[in-house]
Amino acid sequence: MLKIYNSLAREKQDFIPIIAGKVNMYVCGMTVYDYCHLGHARVMVVFDMVSRWLRASGYEVTYVRNITDIDDKIIKRALENQETIGTLTQRFIDAMNEDAAKLGVIRPNLEPRATEFVEGMVHMISTLVSKGFAYAADNGDVYYSVKSFDGYGKLSGKSLEDLRAGERVDIDLHKRDPLDFVLWKAAKPDEPSWDSPWGKGRPGWHIECSVMGEHHLGNHFDIHGGGQDLQFPHHENEIAQSEAAHGCTYVNYWMHNGFIRVINEKDGQDEKMSKSLGNFFTIRDVLRKYEAEVVRFFILRAQYRSPLNYSEHHLDDAKQALTRLYTTLKNVPPAAVAIDWSAPYAARFKAAMEDDFNTPEALAVLFDLANEANKTKSPELAGQLKALAAIVGLLEHDATGFLQGRLADEMSDANADTHALSPADIETLIQARLTAKQTKNYAEADRIRKELLENGIILEDTPQGTTWRSA
RNA sequence: GGCGCGAUAGCAAAAUGGUUAUGCACCGGCCUGCAAAGCCGUAUACCCCGGUUCGAUUCCGGGUCGCGCCUCCA
Numbered sequence: 001m002l003k004i005y006n007s008l009a010r011e012k013q014d015f016i017p018i019i020a021g022k023v024n025m026y027v028c029g030m031t032v033y034d035y036c037h038l039g040h041a042r043v044m045v046v047f048d049m050v051s052r053w054l055r056a057s058g059y060e061v062t063y064v065r066n067i068t069d070i071d072d073k074i075i076k077r078a079l080e081n082q083e084t085i086g087t088l089t090q091r092f093i094d095a096m097n098e099d100a101a102k103l104g105v106i107r108p109n110l111e112p113r114a115t116e117f118v119e120g121m122v123h124m125i126s127t128l129v130s131k132g133f134a135y136a137a138d139n140g141d142v143y144y145s146v147k148s149f150d151g152y153g154k155l156s157g158k159s160l161e162d163l164r165a166g167e168r169v170d171i172d173l174h175k176r177d178p179l180d181f182v183l184w185k186a187a188k189p190d191e192p193s194w195d196s197p198w199g200k201g202r203p204g205w206h207i208e209c210s211v212m213g214e215h216h217l218g219n220h221f222d223i224h225g226g227g228q229d230l231q232f233p234h235h236e237n238e239i240a241q242s243e244a245a246h247g248c249t250y251v252n253y254w255m256h257n258g259f260i261r262v263i264n265e266k267d268g269q270d271e272k273m274s275k276s277l278g279n280f281f282t283i284r285d286v287l288r289k290y291e292a293e294v295v296r297f298f299i300l301r302a303q304y305r306s307p308l309n310y311s312e313h314h315l316d317d318a319k320q321a322l323t324r325l326y327t328t329l330k331n332v333p334p335a336a337v338a339i340d341w342s343a344p345y346a347a348r349f350k351a352a353m354e355d356d357f358n359t360p361e362a363l364a365v366l367f368d369l370a371n372e373a374n375k376t377k378s379p380e381l382a383g384q385l386k387a388l389a390a391i392v393g394l395l396e397h398d399a400t401g402f403l404q405g406r407l408a409d410e411m412s413d414a415n416a417d418t419h420a421l422s423p424a425d426i427e428t429l430i431q432a433r434l435t436a437k438q439t440k441n442y443a444e445a446d447r448i449r450k451e452l453l454e455n456g457i458i459l460e461d462t463p464q465g466t467t468w469r470s471a
Numbered sequence: 472g473g474c475g476c477g478a479u480a481g482c483a484a485a486a487u488g489g490u491u492a493u494g495c496a497c498c499g500g501c502c503u504g505c506a507a508a509g510c511c512g513u514a515u516a517c518c519c520c521g522g523u524u525c526g527a528u529u530c531c532g533g534g535u536c537g538c539g540c541c542u543c544c545a
Contacts, residue, residue: 030545205543227544230545259545275545307476324508327509365493368492374508458508
């Protein structure tokens with residue numbers, strides 16, 4: 001039985017879908033005005049892993065991940081760049097899809113864009129106004145009245161009094177309550193706008209997810225995910241909007257992934273990677289130096305709710321670990337096997353995944369399996385390793401290709417082959433060394449091996465001949 | 472100020488009321504012409520103080536430190 005840590009209940013709960021055998025899942029995606037950073041990579045990889053596991057468990061999954069293609073920052077950036085909002089957002093949507101593909105992220109079933117659902121948003125806002133949960137202010141904005149919704153604060157564990165006591169609530173004369181949030185923003189001159197009963201304007205941020213979720217998954221669905229920073233206010237506001245509009249529970253299980261953190265140069269302490277702190281690394285930055293699967297492995301080796309510290313040292317470490325797994329697949333060619341969930345390793349893997357997606361534990365099972373496969377030289381066990389890893393989107397590449405660093409096109413943004421030596425050059429040197437070895441000219445053989453090592457090539461002599469890999 | 476999360480060996484990271492996590496790094500051995508890879512083995516932990524218990528890293532209380540949310544953020 002799958003258990004999921006539900007942010008709403010603050011505990012792990014048995015996962016029971018609304019419709020047997022079917023899972024409807026919505027994840028808050030990106031606001032597309034810049035390249036995705038590692039934090040975005042974590043959301044994409046984590047929920048990709050979740051959807052893969054649900055499917056492997058036999059569920060029919062509808063996975064929706066939205067794209068926010070209209071908001072203040074997008075408008076500002078387009079203006080700065082002197083380009084249209086449409087070209088700006090399309091450019092970064094394309095970039096996001098490229099990054100995601102390299103990370104082994106399967107496309108969600110649906111990727112709705114906010115601008116395609118403005119009509120639905122106007123409709124939901126009208127419903128909220130007519131039910132008394134929202135009001136139009138005299139400046140043309142429409143606000144949600146938080147105190148009209150009894151459950152406000154249930155997701156984030158905050159009470160209205162606590163929030164009012166907070167130091168950072170800004171005063172807005174148009175709001176009846178400082179905590180009220182905007183559903184509809186009156187258009188300023190030269191801003192993109194849509195018609196509405198309240199005049200020309202554009203939607204607030206929170207309403208888009210309520211509407212797109214409803215449109216694709218219904219008024220009540222199973223799982224809603226996103227980064228921890230969205231728990232409040234974004235997800236809290238979504239609940240307020242949707243439950244007030246529909247009069248029923250919005251989402252059963254709320255999942256929030258932890259942050260990527262980086263060391264702050266000033267004080268040496270870890271802090272959240274974020275756009276506002278300006279301390280982020282884009283996925284592209286990282287892929288110039290590391291294969292995407294290393295990044296995926298790095299993300300999955302931590303439990304999704306834990307903070308994850310980013311550093312090159314940690315990625316180097318992840319690369320070594322992944323190399324061990326691929327080395328096993330190289331040394332023990334895997335047989336094509338179907339997973340038998342009652343087999344010992346598969347059963348342990350499954351138990352780990354069912355415990356709130358405990359990927360560190362699941363990966364530990366893969367290493368135990370690799371050890372056993374190395375020991376027994378069993379293609380069957382190597383096949384199990386490959387099959388289980390594939391469920392979390394790992395070890396899906398050619399082992400030799402990975403080990404030789406020849407997956408540049410599909411795995412990284414590095415400029416093709418970084419080796420000074422071509423595979424043909426390497427092969428020639430390997431043959432020269434072999435000849436030297438046969439004449440017991442070990443000094444020459446070792447010289448050649450050293451020359452290769454200086455070019456980042458490590459040799460491995462096996463009973464089947466000499467193979468090489470990238471250092 | 473309010474609310475919440477965390478502290479595990481050199482690094483990273485899980486589980487667990489008593490029995491090897493796992494990976495990287497390290498040390499010894501096997502294998503190898505020597506290496507590499509692989510295998511075998513050793514070593515290194517559970518923030519501090521109390522409590523519960525036959526027994527706590529694991530449960531409870533307090534403390535210290537770190538992190539996050541309360542404002543746009545994955």
